């Protein structure tokens with residue numbers, strides 16, 4: 397059965413129509429015109445793979461480039477080239493990160509539920525990272541591959557599942573970075589290089605997937621480090637970042653319900669059944685029914 401006939405079959409089902417409107421979201425007319433211009437330009441040069449022929453994907457590149465179609469196209473093509481050069485599809489499909497458990501022990505991080513809007517919530521306790529241990533359990537190269545595979549999982553699984561669960565289009569993440577104890581002294585050259593490389597990948601090839609980043613427990617040591625780090629970041633990304641001290645809770649709770657915030661950050665969740673909040677990738681993307689619904693949605697996109 398061809399994709400087109402599957403599409404025709406699915407369109408007859410009214411329930412699917414509802415999820416289709418969630419998938420597509422509500423399109424702004426001006427944005428729609430820019431997306432069409434970018435789409436036609438890419439199609440004219442045969443540079444739009446079916447996988448990326450999507451309103452929201454193209455819109456992310458346009459937004460990142462201030463709706464300049466030529467610049468957005470250049471950015472999009474750089475992304476395609478990077479995917480080819482780094483074999484990103486192969487990483488997404490085949491990369492096995494055997495050191496995952498060992499990494500989690502010396503570098504607490506992970507997705508944990510959703511924010512109040514329904515976006516995935518990502519939490520990282522970078523201040524608690526044992527860097528020498530981290531470099532023993534993995535390498536920068538493998539860590540970057542792991543990061544890419546997680547980004548791919550977010551695009552292909554977490555966002556579609558969150559969109560179904562929230563009944564609206566979700567294509568960005570809310571993140572909390574706990575920098576307690578982090579400063580110039582314990583952020584080594586290797587760690588800085590890794591941070592910069594990951595920043596580069598995220599802003600160049602996964603633009604506009606960050607909704608908001610709360611940096612919490614920032615002390616004077618971190619603020620000195622931050623002055624250096626932010627020179628490597630795009631102005632658009634910096635606008636989405638709030639650097640907060642120890643009185644962060646009321647600001648974070650505006651975006652996240654206490655039940656979705658781990659107890660160690662001032663919320664009420666302990667994930668006691670699974671050994672801790674950052675260990676189990678909790679969220680709508682682990683619900684079998686939601687995953688099924690989001691796969692149907694992708695077929696009719």
Ligand SMILES: [Zn+2]
Pocket residue numbers: 508657658665666667672673674678
């Ligand atoms: Zn939890």
